[in-house]
Amino acid sequence: MSTFQITIDETGETFPCHAESSVLEGMFKLGRREIPLGCRGGACGVCRIEVLAGDFRKKAMSRAHVDAADEKAGRVLACRIFPMSDLKLKVSGPIKRSLLAPAKDSCTHFFAAQQRGD
Amino acid sequence: MALVGVMRPGHAQIRVLDLEEGIHFYRDVLGLVETGRDTQGRVYFKCWDERDHNSLIIRQADRAGIDFFAFKVLDKATLDKLDADLRAYGLKTERIPAGDLLETGERVRFEIPSGHLIELYADKTCVGNGLDMVNPRPWNANSERGIAPIRFDHGLLYGPNIAAVQKIFTEVLGFFLVERVLTPDGKGNVAIWLSCSHKVHDIAFVEHAEPGKLHHCSFLLESWEEVLRAGDIMSMNKVPIDIGPTRHGITRGCTIYAWDPSGNRFETYMGGYQPYPDYQTLTWTFDELGPGLDYPQRKLHETFLTVVS
Ligand code: FES
Numbered sequence: 328m329s330t331f332q333i334t335i336d337e338t339g340e341t342f343p344c345h346a347e348s349s350v351l352e353g354m355f356k357l358g359r360r361e362i363p364l365g366c367r368g369g370a371c372g373v374c375r376i377e378v379l380a381g382d383f384r385k386k387a388m389s390r391a392h393v394d395a396a397d398e399k400a401g402r403v404l405a406c407r408i409f410p411m412s413d414l415k416l417k418v419s420g421p422i423k424r425s426l427l428a429p430a431k432d433s434c435t436h437f438f439a440a441q442q443r444g445d
Numbered sequence: 446m447a448l449v450g451v452m453r454p455g456h457a458q459i460r461v462l463d464l465e466e467g468i469h470f471y472r473d474v475l476g477l478v479e480t481g482r483d484t485q486g487r488v489y490f491k492c493w494d495e496r497d498h499n500s501l502i503i504r505q506a507d508r509a510g511i512d513f514f515a516f517k518v519l520d521k522a523t524l525d526k527l528d529a530d531l532r533a534y535g536l537k538t539e540r541i542p543a544g545d546l547l548e549t550g551e552r553v554r555f556e557i558p559s560g561h562l563i564e565l566y567a568d569k570t571c572v573g574n575g576l577d578m579v580n581p582r583p584w585n586a587n588s589e590r591g592i593a594p595i596r597f598d599h600g601l602l603y604g605p606n607i608a609a610v611q612k613i614f615t616e617v618l619g620f621f622l623v624e625r626v627l628t629p630d631g632k633g634n635v636a637i638w639l640s641c642s643h644k645v646h647d648i649a650f651v652e653h654a655e656p657g658k659l660h661h662c663s664f665l666l667e668s669w670e671e672v673l674r675a676g677d678i679m680s681m682n683k684v685p686i687d688i689g690p691t692r693h694g695i696t697r698g699c700t701i702y703a704w705d706p707s708g709n710r711f712e713t714y715m716g717g718y719q720p721y722p723d724y725q726t727l728t729w730t731f732d733e734l735g736p737g738l739d740y741p742q743r744k745l746h747e748t749f750l751t752v753v754s
């Protein structure tokens with residue numbers, strides 16, 4: 328099963344994401360930052376991102392947060408998209424805040440890094 | 446008979462983004478009993494021990510959230526009286542004809558100042574809980590499938606003007622205020638728990654700028670072990686959990702909150718206590734909201750406070 332590289336445009340950071348995992352799950356497993364996990368069902372809008380490049384598969388997202396024009400332009404919810412190629416993302420809202428905050432050096436992050444093998 | 450007027454939460458209609466995923470979740474994971482589908486494509490469920498035809502209805506839509514929350518009242522005369530009382534109070538009411546919802550009688554619908562549609566009705570077909578009416582067994586196969594709560598217990602809704610909402614529920618519908626959380630200045634309430642029965646809440650509200658939002662629908666379990674078992678079933682099915690298992694200071698309920706596949710939060714819970722209408726309201730100060738929310742961890746969970754559908 329394929330894994331793709333996701334790049335965060337603002338920070339240049341990359342993380343691997345399995346084709347069967349949502350981009351939000353992949354980002355969360357990155358483990359270096361406190362990624363805010365909301366409803367994970369496309370309803371609450373906390374995981375809004377913009378896909379700048381790459382292909383992805385998507386599940387229905389609430390029109391309360393993503394209108395048809397947004398969806399077409401790649402302004403989508405990270406919990407509802409699944410990579411089909413490497414992706415480049417622009418982050419916004421709560422995700423941006425947490426990704427731009429300094430990386431934490433706690434034992435949780437150490438174990439997360441161990442698990443990823445880096 | 447002492448329990449008259451508004452008796453209990455009767456049904457809620459929830460919007461899901463994908464109907465098949467919603468059916469799978471509510472039927473096979475939460476373990477509700479599917480009782481019907483209508484020509485609009487809505488799917489009806491009830492908890493195994495409920496006797497009326499339905500208590501949760503889902504429909505596919507392009508946004509998640511709640512369409513309406515309804516209470517069952519004692520009888521037709523009560524329904525007519527409450528309709529007149531609501532209109533006399535200054536609210537507009539609307540009659541939805543019998544049969545619009547499967548096996549459900551005429552409903553009186555009105556919008557409250559928090560932006561939610563509330564309904565009252567007196568009739569819903571009794572389909573029974575699958576146990577006998579004479580010399581019943583205590584449980585059956587439906588009580589062991591999935592999480593299998595015994596009843597749709599209450600809801601928590603987010604919206605503006607909860608002081609005005611409280612007045613409608615207490616002055617017109619006969620509810621009493623069981624617990625509340627004060628605003629930081631102590632002059633108003635940011636959250637209220639209202640009961641029309643012997644339960645610690647039948648409905649609750651949190652003050653929130655955006656109208657008409659759903660925080661959660663809650664389903665009752667009988668023991669703390671069952672709450673922990675629910676947590677296992679959620680994890681086995683990768684259901685995203687918000688908080689718990691833990692105990693609330695507020696209401697003393699023992700609980701897990703999680704999201705359905707469309708991001709609508711639900712709760713599986715047990716416990717609390719049994720208030721009477723003469724009980725004095727319990728008050729939580731704003732600075733003690735942490736233990737009010739999560740008593741063991743004394744923690745303010747940001748997603749729990751802010752994420753709604
Ligand atoms: S986490 Fe709620 S929409 Fe993605």
Ligand SMILES: [Fe+2]
Pocket residue numbers: 599600601661663712
């Ligand atoms: Fe609750």
